[in-house]
Amino acid sequence: MQAELIAVGTELLLGHTIDTDSAYASRELAASGIDVLRRFTVGDNPARLEETLRLALSRSDLVVLIGGLGPTKDDLTKEIAARVCGKQLVMHEDSRRRIEEHFRGRVCGETQWKQAMLPEGCDVLPNDHGTAPGCVFRAENGCLVALLPGPPSECEPMIRDRLMPYLHRLGGGVIASLMVRTFGIGEGTAAERAEDFLNLVNPTVAPYAKDSEMFFRVTAKASSQEEAQKECRAVADRLCERLGSYVYAVNTDGTSQSCLENTVVELLAQRGLTVSAAESCTGGLIAKRLTDVPGASAVLNMSFVTYSNEAKHRLLGVPLEILDRYGAVSEQVARAMAEGVRRFSGSSVGVGVTGIAGPDGGTPEKPVGLVYLAVSDGEHTWVRRMNAPARFQSREKIRFRAASTALDMVRRLLCGLPMEEGPV
Known part of the structure; x- marks a missing residue:
């Protein structure tokens, strides 16, 4: 089956809103073996929408229109699609009742x-x-047309829970998928291994x-859900063996929001352990990501944002002579931060992060993107150096990558996996 996507909305066309719906739809369709040939963005212009829809209908098996199903005058997707496809719009009583209930x-x-x-x-x-239902119908030429609401909080679950199962039933058989999630392995290396x-x-x-x-989505089609899941699991297990310690989770990709922080919280809880963090350049991002996970209160003891040298010394006990000799952004200070926060908090694991997130503050010896990360369990302390490549040279991306690397180091410690050597 060949598909085209049409996102409707002037706010998308002008760049005021990012079209995440089409990206999500493309991934879901591709994972189910449906080829997405083209994606379009059309403003709230009836003539242009009609032109784009007619062209898509003439050459595809499935056309998905996203947005323009709301109650306002410029929400015209249904009207245009119905006219082009030779359909009348009629009141759907169950949808009316759902709106009344809402x-x-x-x-x-x-309106x-x-x-x-x-x-x-x-x-x-x-x-x-939400209030706007989606729908699927056949155009006069037999092409399948799907209409979906625009807000991502409504569109994504409708794609996942309504449209994809509908298409699976239509195509015969059942589809299951698993997501193999990895961190720390480059795209080239991952693609080569897999x-x-x-x-x-x-x-x-x-x-x-x-x-x-790097994520690897494994998708299988079979006559039953049990058989599809079994085939998925067999391939996912082999893929995990190939990718080794870089794999941090394998789960269904849908309602699950599994990520590094979920894995770390789960591992700590399973072992009855706690963690505390001392952050400089990440500014509390590690603690924020951990506390985004339900149940984090059982494993996150405390967190410090120690931006200044004074705070590092007074709160964490980092010796002034180390700060003076090596500077705040150094392996020695990251080590002292991790050991200090673990000792002060009484936690099982301490994390220390110090670096230069930019855009200013870098030098030839210590450029923007240089971050030192440490984890300590009381017996041993491991330190890694992160040098953010050019594509990560934004403050937000450097901080996020540093927080992810710290979380992955905690994961490796908890699982007894080797810490990766050398710079990140």
Whole structure:
């Protein structure tokens, strides 16, 4: 099946809003073996939307339109799609009732009912996170057309929980997928190690990179969910063996929000251990990411943001002679920070991070992007040096990558895995 995506909204066209919906839809469709040939962005202009839709219908098996299903006058996606596809819009009573329930106890304007007007004969995709339902129907030429709401909080779950199962049923068979998540392995190295997996047909393995991580999505199609999951797991297990200690999680990609911080919190909880952090350039980002995870209160003891040398000395006990001799951004200071915060807090593990996130403050000897990271368990302390490459030369990206590297070091300590040697 070949598909095209059309994102509707002037705010997308002008760059005021980033189109994350189409990216998510592309990944989901591709993982299910549907080829996404083209993606378009069209403003709230009926003539241009009609032109783009007619062209897509003429050459694709599936056209997904995202956005323009709301109650306002410029929400015209349904009207245009219905006219182009030879459909009448009719009131869908169940969707109307859902809107009434949503506004129970509040004033509901007449314009809201517009959202319940759907193409006749369509299959409705209920919206569990908003008021505008989605739907799927056939155009006159047999092309499948899907209409989805624009807000990502509504669009993504509708794609995941409604549209993809619908397409799977339509195509026959059942699809299951697993996400193999890695950190610390470069894209080139990862692709080289997994090269033969990327040529598999069923299950398929699709890689993509984000925020210094590499993900491999394993997708299998079978006659039953149990069989599809079994095939996925077999390939995922082999892939994990190939990628080794870089793998930090394997899970279903959907409602799960598993990431490095989830893994670290889970490992600490399983072992009955605690962690504390002393952060300089990351400014509390490690603690923030840990506390984003439910249950973090059982494992995160305390966190310090020690930006100044005085704070490093007074709160963490970093010796002044080390600060004077080596400077705040150094292996010696990171080590002393990790050991100091662990000792002061009484935690099982201490983390220390110090570096230069920029955009200013760098020197030829210590450039922007240089970060030292340390973890200590009371018996041993490990230190790594991170040199952010050019593509990470923004303050936000340097800080995020440093926090991720620190979290991965904690993971490796807890799992008894070797710390990676050399600069990150």
